Amino acid sequence: MTYIDITDLVNRATEDFAVGQLLKKDSFTLYETMSAIEIMDPKMDSGMKCKKPKYDFNSLKTCSISMEQVIKIIDKLNGLEVQWLKGYMIYQTLLTCLFVNDPLNISNSYLKAYVNGLLKCCYYSYNYITTAAVYSEEDFVRDSTGFIDSYFPKDIPDAEIVGDLQKIEEELMKKLKNQKKNNNSNEELPEDPKNEVEIINSLLARIRFRRAFLNVLSNFVQSNKKNMNKIKKSITFASTQIPIMKETEETINADIDDFFDENINRKMYSQMPRVTVKFTSEETYEYYTNFFNEAIYLCSLTTEAPYQALINIAKKISGSSNTSTLLRAILHCIIFDSNTIISNPKESKLLKRMNLVECIKEWLISFCDPVMYMQSDNEEIKELMNAFYDRYLNSAVDCIRIYGYNRARLRRLLVKFITEWDKLQEECELLDNKLWDILVMSTGLYNEEEPKYYISSYIYHIKLLYLEEFLSLGIELEIFMKHELLYTYWYLHYLYDVHEDHLERSEQLQSFSSNYKKINMKSKDYNLEKNLADLKLSSYSYLYEKMIISAHKVISNAYVFMFIAFRKTQICKNPECEFDKENVRFFHRFKLFTEVNSPAIVPYEIFLQNIEAIQSEENSLNNCFAYAATEFNNAKQLLLRIKQFPDNVTQTQFYHDAFLKDIDDLLIVVQKNIDNINIISRKISIFMKIKSMNTNVNTRKMNINLNFEHNKIYPIIEID
Amino acid sequence: MSKEKIVINDISYEPFESENQMSEITSLIESHLSEPYSIYTYRYFIHSWPDLCLLCYDKNRKCVGVIICKLDYHNNSYRGYIAMLAVDKEYRKRKIGSTLVKMVVNKMKEQNADEIVLETEKTNTGALGLYEYLGFIRDKSLPRYYLNGVDAFRLKLFLKDPPNLLQNNININNENMNEFEEYL
Ligand SMILES: CC(C)(COP(=O)(O)OP(=O)(O)OC[C@H]1O[C@@H](n2cnc3c(N)ncnc32)[C@H](O)[C@@H]1OP(=O)(O)O)[C@@H](O)C(=O)NCCC(=O)NCCS
Numbered sequence: 001m002t003y004i005d006i007t008d009l010v011n012r013a014t015e016d017f018a019v020g021q022l023l024k025k026d027s028f029t030l031y032e033t034m035s036a037i038e039i040m041d042p043k044m045d046s047g048m049k050c051k052k053p054k055y056d057f058n059s060l061k062t063c064s065i066s067m068e069q070v071i072k073i074i075d076k077l078n079g080l081e082v083q084w085l086k087g088y089m090i091y092q093t094l095l096t097c098l099f100v101n102d103p104l105n106i107s108n109s110y111l112k113a114y115v116n117g118l119l120k121c122c123y124y125s126y127n128y129i130t131t132a133a134v135y136s137e138e139d140f141v142r143d144s145t146g147f148i149d150s151y152f153p154k155d156i157p158d159a160e161i162v163g164d165l166q167k168i169e170e171e172l173m174k175k176l177k178n179q180k181k182n183n184n185s186n187e188e189l190p191e192d193p194k195n196e197v198e199i200i201n202s203l204l205a206r207i208r209f210r211r212a213f214l215n216v217l218s219n220f221v222q223s224n225k226k227n228m229n230k231i232k233k234s235i236t237f238a239s240t241q242i243p244i245m246k247e248t249e250e251t252i253n254a255d256i257d258d259f260f261d262e263n264i265n266r267k268m269y270s271q272m273p274r275v276t277v278k279f280t281s282e283e284t285y286e287y288y289t290n291f292f293n294e295a296i297y298l299c300s301l302t303t304e305a306p307y308q309a310l311i312n313i314a315k316k317i318s319g320s321s322n323t324s325t326l327l328r329a330i331l332h333c334i335i336f337d338s339n340t341i342i343s344n345p346k347e348s349k350l351l352k353r354m355n356l357v358e359c360i361k362e363w364l365i366s367f368c369d370p371v372m373y374m375q376s377d378n379e380e381i382k383e384l385m386n387a388f389y390d391r392y393l394n395s396a397v398d399c400i401r402i403y404g405y406n407r408a409r410l411r412r413l414l415v416k417f418i419t420e421w422d423k424l425q426e427e428c429e430l431l432d433n434k435l436w437d438i439l440v441m442s443t444g445l446y447n448e449e450e451p452k453y454y455i456s457s458y459i460y461h462i463k464l465l466y467l468e469e470f471l472s473l474g475i476e477l478e479i480f481m482k483h484e485l486l487y488t489y490w491y492l493h494y495l496y497d498v499h500e501d502h503l504e505r506s507e508q509l510q511s512f513s514s515n516y517k518k519i520n521m522k523s524k525d526y527n528l529e530k531n532l533a534d535l536k537l538s539s540y541s542y543l544y545e546k547m548i549i550s551a552h553k554v555i556s557n558a559y560v561f562m563f564i565a566f567r568k569t570q571i572c573k574n575p576e577c578e579f580d581k582e583n584v585r586f587f588h589r590f591k592l593f594t595e596v597n598s599p600a601i602v603p604y605e606i607f608l609q610n611i612e613a614i615q616s617e618e619n620s621l622n623n624c625f626a627y628a629a630t631e632f633n634n635a636k637q638l639l640l641r642i643k644q645f646p647d648n649v650t651q652t653q654f655y656h657d658a659f660l661k662d663i664d665d666l667l668i669v670v671q672k673n674i675d676n677i678n679i680i681s682r683k684i685s686i687f688m689k690i691k692s693m694n695t696n697v698n699t700r701k702m703n704i705n706l707n708f709e710h711n712k713i714y715p716i717i718e719i720d
Numbered sequence: 721m722s723k724e725k726i727v728i729n730d731i732s733y734e735p736f737e738s739e740n741q742m743s744e745i746t747s748l749i750e751s752h753l754s755e756p757y758s759i760y761t762y763r764y765f766i767h768s769w770p771d772l773c774l775l776c777y778d779k780n781r782k783c784v785g786v787i788i789c790k791l792d793y794h795n796n797s798y799r800g801y802i803a804m805l806a807v808d809k810e811y812r813k814r815k816i817g818s819t820l821v822k823m824v825v826n827k828m829k830e831q832n833a834d835e836i837v838l839e840t841e842k843t844n845t846g847a848l849g850l851y852e853y854l855g856f857i858r859d860k861s862l863p864r865y866y867l868n869g870v871d872a873f874r875l876k877l878f879l880k881d882p883p884n885l886l887q888n889n890i891n892i893n894n895e896n897m898n899e900f901e902e903y904l
Contacts, residue, residue: 020739022763033760087864138864275867408861479858579877580855587882603885
């Protein structure tokens with residue numbers, strides 16, 4: 001092919017242009033301008049001729065590499081692996097290493113074994129993430145060409161790769177022994193024996209780490225008890241290597257620049273602005289450490305459990321500071337048996353052994369026990385109930401799936417999700433009416449009674465949980481700013497209040513059910529003893545749910561009073577700019593509530609009336625602090641009782657230690673706030689006195705500090 | 721077209737006038753913002769919405785601040801977007817940045833915009849402080865928004881008054897009010 005120089009042509013064609021005039025098609029919009037590349041600008045043009053790399057694939061095959069270099073290459077590869085897992089393209093990360101492009105021809109046997117181990121890990125990671133499919137483009141880049149497959153050694157069996165790594169470990173161990181012998185016999189010492197030992201040890205730690213990591217990833221595929229035990233061991237083993245790797249990262253030096261080429265991707269199809277992926281080794285080790293810390297919880301997923309317990313573990317992993325796309329993907333693959341749930345939710349098995357419909361039934365029983373419908377012989381009722389289960393399946397799956405996505409997106413997902421539940425609730429109200437009519441007709445009883453809203457009450461309960469989470473996430477993700485916290489806690493308190501009422505009302509459903517059972521069902525219908533035990537368990541679970549809601553209610557109320565005091569004293573105030581309007585902010589923050597049927601939206605005016613009523617009370621400052629302290633104390637009592645429940649009541653079977661730690665952390669927050677309230681109120685009253693004597697004092701001098709270290713929604717409040 | 725200039729504290733605020741200012745704009749922005757923008761990006765904004773691109777000059781005609789915006793429809797709302805904002809390091813903390821933003825906000829209000837949005841890095845305390853001081857709120861958390869992998873916030877300023885909800889809801893909410901009154 002020959003190239004033609006068109007400079008002259010272009011110059012002539014553009015002669016009539018004014019400076020800065022641009023000729024473009026209408027379709028050249030913002031997106032195109034942003035992704036356009038300025039030719040010959042080294043910041044953007046990845047096709048620019050650069051300095052010729054030292055090695056090509058041929059000379060690479062025969063180059064000699066020192067042990068120090070191997071270690072350094074491994075460290076950089078680990079860093080790139082982590083950046084890839086965090087969302088950079090494989091072309092910008094792992095494939096910038098020349099060896100990764102041609103792993104079978106690596107001459108150095110250590111490096112060859114390592115790179116193959118690494119690529120096999122990548123193969124597993126890639127499969128988990130793409131199979132679970134709970135990521136967005138910022139979290140992970142899927143390769144749509146299928147090209148990526150050719151880089152992974154998927155045809156080499158794990159055993160072979162693990163075996164190669166093991167062989168090297170043995171070889172290195174031997175070397176170490178010889179070193180020691182030599183040292184002892186004092187003959188022919190190498191130049192720096194101590195250094196030599198350190199180098200071998202560092203390499204050994206890295207090879208061991210990789211083998212353990214590969215074992216972890218490969219064993220999660222078959223998540224049975226035996227494999228989970230293997231994983232636990234491998235996690236411990238890998239975790240002990242990390243400190244050694246970290247330590248030697250600094251002390252070993254070698255030049256490895258020639259083995260990496262950022263521009264290598266321009267030979268491949270990928271076109272993008274040239275971005276140098278920057279990272280620190282700390283970030284790399286933190287990623288691995290966090291992964292292992294959290295993966296331990298996944299190993300507990302070997303027993304049967306109620307669906308709620310599965311939701312809870314998904315929630316836990318989503319909310320953990322150790323979380324990652326890979327971790328959440330593995331969790332989803334384990335729970336949903338490699339995501340067969342999407343194509344066939346009715347037949348697929350959770351944790352490879354539990355049927356989803358059965359789980360849904362259990363959940364429904366534990367909430368309100370609609371026994372007259374669930375165990376009915378009436379064909380019409382049976383049909384309606386089955387239609388409900390079918391309709392409900394996808395929503396139930398979503399209850400777990402939404403926690404697979406990046407938490408930063410959870411609020412947006414919840415908006416869609418809540419609107420769905422709202423629709424579902426509406427449908428279920430109709431269903432409840434129908435079921436009730438049939439029951440009244442077929443039994444000839446209950447003519448006098450109000451219809452019972454079993455199913456819709458259950459759906460409403462779950463919807464309220466999501467609404468509460470939606471608002472709480474606004475605080476957790478730092479979307480609500482300090483001056484917005486008053487109305488946020490105020491609204492949260494309203495939600496918890498509605499929820500508490502709802503749970504109290506729903507208790508009547510349970511007593512209706514137990515009466516129904518006494519009258520209509522003979523003991524032969526079911527195993528009485530088991531049923532009683534189950535009932536006791538579910539009534540404890542219900543009590544626990546009520547207590548949790550009440551605890552949140554009193555805590556949010558305590559913050560409401562604290563922030564009313566800060567508002568009154570202007571320590572925390574709205575921006576003083578003509579563009580800021582609190583009522584506008586309030587409307588948009590709670591707009592979702594205008595889009596759902598229940599609970600009713602509380603308009604801004606009500607909020608303001610309520611706040612101002614409290615503010616204008618006599619002695620309101622002291623009262624506010626006193627109320628807050630009382631509410632924190634109430635919370636403390638509730639939390640201490642909540643801590644006593646066993647894990648099958650709280651449904652935290654898979655992470656009960658972490659659950660207790662969370663409660664303890666919340667207790668710390670509550671206690672610290674109780675302690676601080678005295679100091680805060682004293683400081684404020686002194687401050688207000690000075691202010692009333694001298695109006696020039698700037699209220700900005702006093703500032704509240706919110707410490708979210710122990711809890712992401714409820715801070716410890718300090719003042720300075 | 722007459723271009724109005726406004727002088728505040730010896731700083732002159734002026735709308736974009738000609739291509740000759742392009743290099744002042746790009747060099748000021750490039751030295752302060754992390755994203756590499758192609759020249760097309762600048763032209764896209766500046767030529768389509770020249771009145772929403774403001775520059776400011778000191779007494780010696782040194783360009784010390786710039787803001788670049790657009791205004792068009794997004795879904796159902798008429799949405800302003802602040803694409804770039806920068807103030808010379810030597811001139812910060814003198815309300816130049818906030819004056820630039822206020823000026824474009826007022827222009828957009830005049831043109832009946834519903835809302836104004838922008839993105840900024842979570843770590844950019846200067847920009848976050850400035851926009852929040854002006855009444856913008858954080859609307860979304862955007863993970864890995866920038867090419868360099870840094871997270872961002874989408875900030876938003878709502879310009880229209882909300883509908884009155886009070887009429888429809890007063891009954892239900894009195895119930896809630898009672899709750900509070902009981903408490904006190
Ligand atoms: C952000 C930037 C434009 C601010 O310009 P500026 O002229 O210094 O801002 P102003 O003087 O108008 O500041 C107004 C208010 O914003 C807030 N603010 C400004 N800079 C701040 C900072 N560094 N930290 C905290 N708050 C800050 C303050 O509340 C300030 O009010 P105050 O001075 O009464 O405390 C400037 O720092 C800049 O050019 N940064 C680099 C480019 C950039 O980040 N652009 C925004 C990307 S979207």
